[in-house]
Amino acid sequence: MTTPFSSLSVAGSGISTMKTWIDAISDNVANVNTVRRTSEEAFQARNVIAESVPGGDSIGGAETGGGVRVQKIQLASGDGVLTFDPNNSLADAQGLVRRPNVDLVDQMTSLVIAQRAYSANVTVFERARDSYLRALEIGKS
Amino acid sequence: MALIPPVSAGASSINSTIATQRPSAADSAASTQRGNDFGNSIGSALDNLQASQTKADGLAQDAATGKLKNIEEYLIAASDAQLSTQLTVAVRNKAVESFNEIMRMQI
Numbered sequence: 001m002t003t004p005f006s007s008l009s010v011a012g013s014g015i016s017t018m019k020t021w022i023d024a025i026s027d028n029v030a031n032v033n034t035v036r037r038t039s040e041e042a043f044q045a046r047n048v049i050a051e052s053v054p055g056g057d058s059i060g061g062a063e064t065g066g067g068v069r070v071q072k073i074q075l076a077s078g079d080g081v082l083t084f085d086p087n088n089s090l091a092d093a094q095g096l097v098r099r100p101n102v103d104l105v106d107q108m109t110s111l112v113i114a115q116r117a118y119s120a121n122v123t124v125f126e127r128a129r130d131s132y133l134r135a136l137e138i139g140k141s
Numbered sequence: 142m143a144l145i146p147p148v149s150a151g152a153s154s155i156n157s158t159i160a161t162q163r164p165s166a167a168d169s170a171a172s173t174q175r176g177n178d179f180g181n182s183i184g185s186a187l188d189n190l191q192a193s194q195t196k197a198d199g200l201a202q203d204a205a206t207g208k209l210k211n212i213e214e215y216l217i218a219a220s221d222a223q224l225s226t227q228l229t230v231a232v233r234n235k236a237v238e239s240f241n242e243i244m245r246m247q248i
Contacts, residue, residue, distance in 0.1 A: 003189065005224050012217040019211060129220055136227050139235070 006056060006064075007128035013053065013067030014121035020070050021048045021114040025107050032102045035085070038092045042080020043100035045107075046073050076101065186232070190225045197222040 003009070024046040034043040048070055055066025079101065086095030200215040209215055 003193075003221070003225075004228065005221055008217055008221050008224075012213060015213045015217075016211055019213065125217070125220075129224070132224050133227075136224070136231055140231075 005128075005132055008125060008132075010056070010065065010067040011121050011125035011128060013069060015118060015125070017048070017050050017068045017070055018114050018118035018121060020073075021050075022111065022118065024048045024073060025111045025114060028102050028107050029104065029111075031100060032104055032107075033099075035083075035088060035090055035097045035099055036080070037090050038082060038096050038098050040098065041078030042098045043102070044075040044078050045100065045102045046075060049074055183232070183236075186229060190222075190229050193218065193222040193225050 028045045031043045036042055049072050050068050051071040053066035053069050054063060056064035058064075080098040081101050082096050083099045084095050085091055085097045088097050091097050197215070197218040200209060200218050203209040204212070204215050
């Protein structure tokens with residue numbers, strides 16, 4: 001449904017998606033040292049897959065768009081990295097454990113991108129709201 | 142939150158008020174149509190307002206009870222409800238202004 005204030009929900013969908021991304025990254029970072037036995041699968045990093053939502057006003061055959069949503073959360077491979085750590089209580093006979101294949105630098109970069117995108121969507125929301133409030137002042141005397 | 146009575150209940154009364162205030166017997170079909178159109182659009186606008194208020198109220202309740210997962214969801218719903226209310230009030234003010242202007246007319 002197209003409301004008079006559709007930019008608010010579109011910007012809101014961006015905010016929600018970025019929040020989901022930040023949530024997934026925080027879990028990846030929290031589990032960066034989660035070690036498992038070699039007989040088990042390693043911790044699987046979570047990747048958020050976003051997709052655009054059709055919708056909005058149709059002008060000249062194209063729509064203004066309905067925002068973004070999380071299509072799915074894809075789990076990375078559970079192979080992990082076999083590491084030699086004989087003092088670990090989870091180590092096998094060869095002294096190997098399975099560490100997660102999470103790149104902390106990669107996660108931090110994604111975190112900065114997600115945070116900036118979150119802020120950008122909040123700014124869009126505020127600007128749109130200011131515009132709507134300004135429009136409501138038309139003809140006020 | 143429940144202090145404000147449901148606005149959609151007022152929509153039907155506005156509709157009937159507009160219907161009774163139509164020029165009585167000799168009115169043209171066109172002006173009847175126009176009166177109904179205005180009543181209908183006010184009614185549907187009030188329904189939309191009611192829906193967004195209800196949504197914001199529900200999310201506010203979720204926030205108070207700790208069930209709210211996304212804080213931005215509530216703030217967006219609240220902003221939407223606030224803007225919708227202001228728009229409805231603006232439309233109503235303009236309509237009342239026009240009505241008063243007509244009532245002041247010398248016959």
